Amino acid sequence: MLLEVRSLCLSYGKREVVHNLSFTVDKGECLCVVGGNGSGKSTLLRTLLGLQKATCGEVVLGEGLSHKGIGYLPQAMAAQADFPALAREVIRSGLLGSKGLRPWYTNAERQYADNAAEVMRITNLLNRPFRDLSGGQQRRVLLARAFCATRSLLLLDEPAAGLDAASAEELSLCLERIRKEEGVAILLVTHDPADVLRHADRILTLSTDSTLWDIEEVVRT
């Protein structure tokens, strides 16, 4: 078991978003989180990362896993159109959690970042400015950054939102490689039924009514 959520409640002020939620994430599995806008998917992810406090219940991390060791792809940030940063610089920033206070990256860390780029098939983009990349390429760079931060668990908040079919397919292939070749578990927030069918081992459904949530196994024949 990588992560266990026990009777978790999440709220903003008096408004409860999620009530008494319990589930686990196991090694190497893919848990898809679905639900309408405002059902608390992003809030749940931020709580699992330790960025937000739960009002009750707890998040128990499995052995050897810390908040810092979870890879995170935030919901499409309002990416600044002109931010100067190379794809390589962005990917390497995923290593920060494990680097400590050492002000430079070791060869092994650089290699690790380059390998993450290889898994996402973006080695040829490493020296390109992030701002010049297409939306799909940017998303794969951010996925590589998240992948650098973890060896066991990725939290992805709507990674394919706003991408065209071809870019979404490339991203899906990346997710498959991450799971099958690298054995990393994924908690995937998505609105796309095709994504769910393709990746999910289990599905967590949240709803705007905080007490109504449901977790189900996907049976593949």
Place this chain on the structure above:
Amino acid sequence: MMDSLLSYWEIPLFRYALFGGVLVALCAALLGTTLVLRRFSMIGDGLSHIGFGALAAASVANVLPMAVAIPVMIAAAFLLLRGSAQGKLRGDAAVALMSTTCLAAGMILTYLGGGTNVDLMNYLFGSIFSLSQKDLWLAIALASLVLPCYGLLYHRIFAVTFDEPFARATGVQAGAFQFATAVFTALTIVLGMRLTGTLLISCLLVFPTLSAMRINGSFFGVTLISAAIGVGCFLLGFVLACLYPGGLPAGASIVAVNAAAFSICAGAGEIVRRRRAHH
């Protein structure tokens, strides 16, 4: 020309201005990179007006100006940075409100305290040769804080600037960062106010980064280039102001050189982009 520069060199105030200015321009360019990229460009301008109000209050109350201005500005910087980071106040509007109010308060206080005070006029329009030896020591202290911090925390600064939620998820203490940025920015502005004046201070913070962004696409490159542009433009503007027959106001001359550098960088960046699109 060399002769007249050499004769200036003999004057202690010239040397204080030169060294102090280079250090402040360097710190401002480095801090400016994260401020501009996090969309806090107006904060420099707003803070300097707040500083003006604080200084006016200090001179009316007859207490040491810096002793009032520095703590007030650190507090204001922290509130402004945190407020706009949390999205609680519409950044630009809040800055505009605060800065005009403080400017007006400063003017009124100055007027009530006995008309135009020469020192306050200097703060408004800058008078680089009013830098004292004490100011130079302050500038050296500031640089010896900012430069090592920037070097040691460079990767974290990049992460927080590029994507704060992600940086926090990897364990970067964003709150501590905000505080450090606020303190350094406030100190840089207090010192920079003497160089270009309250009205033009944001130029030292904002121009070098904006220029560097036009011609380079990497964070590391932009950091280095903006530091170089900041120092280079300061030196050029300063020397021009000294050598121009009859003299020029140094603050305005530094800003003009920065503006020229920006136009050149923007033009060069545009040409490179057109070329690339052509291929």
